[in-house]
Amino acid sequence: MPEHVQTEITDGIGILTINRPDALNALDGPTLKQLDAAFDRLNRDTDVRVIVLAGAGDRAFVAGGDIRDLNSRRGLAHYQELAEDLHGCFARIEASDKPTISAIDGWALGGGVELLLCTDMRIAGASATFGLPEINLGLFPGAGGTQRLIREIAPCRARELMFTGNRIDADTALSLGLVNSVIENGSVLDAAKAMAATVASKSPLVLKLMKRTLRHGVSMPQPAALAYEQAMIGLVLDSDDAHEGCGAFIEKRQPEFQGR
Structure with missing residues (x-):
């Protein structure tokens, strides 16, 4: 099986990179299982104090779920398979006792937004784009997005993003409180590491x-x-x-x- 998730540990910081740049780091079933297993390893490692999540390349953090994979599924099978894995993985990230940081370069769409909502802090590049476009596919956010987003930002803005499927830029995401900071392109991972180093120095x-x-x-x-x-x-x-x-x-x- 191809390695779609890579990990690195440096000075108490675990860096987890979703590595499907040709597919804009979209989450299919195998990638999701690798993500869950890799996060679990970092979460259990006593030398790791902070975990950073990133996407390979500069085009996308995570551009959502794999649409071809989703289109191959029906309700009960989806509920029992991919949805179970999605919710389980994202819940474990959200419930981690270790601080987590998303480093967002490029697109964070659909499942990418739902993933970053499970992390404690988020740093975005100036050209990052955010959105929940599921409504355009005859779907709605089903990996925790409907519940986490409406608890995170103003409910009327959360509904607007989900009902319209419109995308927003990094500065708008900052104004909504969806991210902590917006920095110049190409510096996102370094900024996330710097924030992680500050947090890792605490108890x-x-x-x-x-x-x-x-x-x-x-x-x-x-x-x-x-x-x-x-x-x-x-x-x-x-x-x-x-x-x-x-x-x-x-x-x-x-x-x-x-x-x-």
């Missing part, structure tokens, strides 16, 4: 507990979420890293976090 244990606080708290009523936060910060204050960080501040030195 991996505290990041893990903060991610859990954010992820679970958002679905709770606010009083319950605040109580949950109070309990989680109590766990943090039991860690060596919390006292290393405070001690380093008092002693005017850089902290050395060990994840304990």
Whole structure:
């Protein structure tokens, strides 16, 4: 089977690259399985503190699902096969205790937008293009897009993108809060690595507990979420890293976090 997903680990940063540039890094069944397996390996690797997702080449991050593959499917088989794999993989990325960053060069369409919605932070190149064009194919976003996008940006704008299938440029995506920053073309992966290096220098244990606080708290009523936060910060204050960080501040030195 061709290798459609590549991984690299440098200085605590795991870089996961979807490598189907001739197909604009579209996600078909085999690529999705490789993506899931590769992400799982990085997620389990204790030397990896931050994971960066990127697409090979400068034409696309992920240009969506493979249309020929989708056209070959019918409802129940799709539900039991590709949709199950899509939702499982994307949910695992979203639920990772490690911070994740999308480096978006070129097109992020359909499943590409749905994938980046599962990551914590996103950096886009100036010529990046975003869209959910499924409606033009007689479909709608079915890999979590309907649920994640409407929770991420203003609901009326989310509906507009999904109902019209229109594409937006990087600056519009920034104004909507879909990405964190827009930088010059050709520098996206370097910028994502720089952001990852900053995050990787923090306590991996505290990041893990903060991610859990954010992820679970958002679905709770606010009083319950605040109580949950109070309990989680109590766990943090039991860690060596919390006292290393405070001690380093008092002693005017850089902290050395060990994840304990």
